[in-house]
Amino acid sequence: MSPNMIGALLMIASMACFTLNDTFMKLTAGAIPLFQLLFLRGALTTSLIVALKGRLGQMHFDISRRDWVLIGLRAGAEVLTAYFFMTALFHMPLANVTAILQALPLTITLASALILREAVGWQRMAAIAIGFIGVLMIVKPGADGFTIWSIYALIAVVLVTTRDLITRRLSPSVPSMTVTLVTAVGGMVTYGLASLSTDWVAVTSVQMLLIAGSAIFILGGYFFSVQVMRVADVSFTAPFRYTGLVWALIIGWFVFDHWPGALTMAGAGVVVATGLFTLYRERKLAG
Structure with missing residues (x-):
């Protein structure tokens, strides 16, 4: 297979791992306080990164102050993202939350234009506007289906956009695994301290297995996404990020017996279509 085909398969695997991570967390069914749950996952993820040091990529700490x-800042955005996303995930169907997250290519493109002053033509701006309509179709403002949890999911989108913009500003010499380790430790410490404000509960063996599975899959998702950057063109593999929605629909149906309504599916289709157009325009202009 060509490098780009391998990259496409790696991106699909990455999205599957991230979705399975969400599934394992959701299967805990809120039986464990959120801060305790995030602390335990962070501790396991940190342990895995340390144990696999050097196998998933270079790691060093000789980094500039900037x-x-x-x-x-990136770790802080990631920590806040985990809170808002997991809260939304526990109160919304998996596919609905994932559908909202499909707006990320659009929000990142818009933020790049407004904050980083990157050139964005009228066609991509029009796609962003149409994609926003798709997001409104998913969250249904003013309708019975709109809840505070939809806002939490949208806040998560804003935070992930912020995280990715910060990532773009990092020097190329900064190892990805160092950033990942710092983020994992930051989440573990933050939620470890936050968990002291609530009573801890006993974790059953099944729940511990779910948390361990979550930690493994979130690390797997990161590993595959790093490999994608090494073997394939970013512009070619980026559209395959939308397979995350396909995984969420399949898992949501089989595991949670839920299928989104017609309006949500239509909104997701609009968001994905405009996102693909945005990626197409970026690739055409880069060529």
Whole structure:
């Protein structure tokens, strides 16, 4: 297979791992306080990264002060994302939350234009506007289906956009695994301290297996996404990120017996279509 085909398969695997991570967390069914749950996952993820040091990529800490500040800000955005996303995930169907997250290519493109002053033509701006309509179709503002949890999911989108913009500002010499380790440790410490404000509950063996599975899959998702960047063109593999929605629909149907309504599916289709057009325009302009 060509490098790009391998990259496409790796991206599909990455999206599957991230979706399975969400599934394992959702299967805990809120039986464990959120802060305790995030602490335990963070501790396991940190342990896995340390145990696999050097196998998933280079790791060192000889980094400039500027990059350390950016890494800290990125970790902070990631920690907040986990709270808002997991809260939404526990109160919304998996596919619905995932559908909202499909707006990320659009929000990142818009933010790049507004904040980083990157050139964005009228066609991509029009796609962003249409994609926003698709998001409104999913969250259904003013309708009975709209809840505070939809807002939490949208806040997660804003935070992930912020995280990715910060990532773009990191120096190329900063190892991805160092950033991942700092983020995992930051989440573990933050939610470990936050968990002291609530009573801990006993974790059953089944729940511990679910948390362990979540930690493994979230690390797997990251590993595959790193490999994608090494073997394939970013512009070619980026559209395959939308397979995350396919995985969420399949898992949501088989595991949680839920299939989104017609309006949600239509909105997701609009978001994905406009996102693909945005990626197409970026690739055409780059060529």
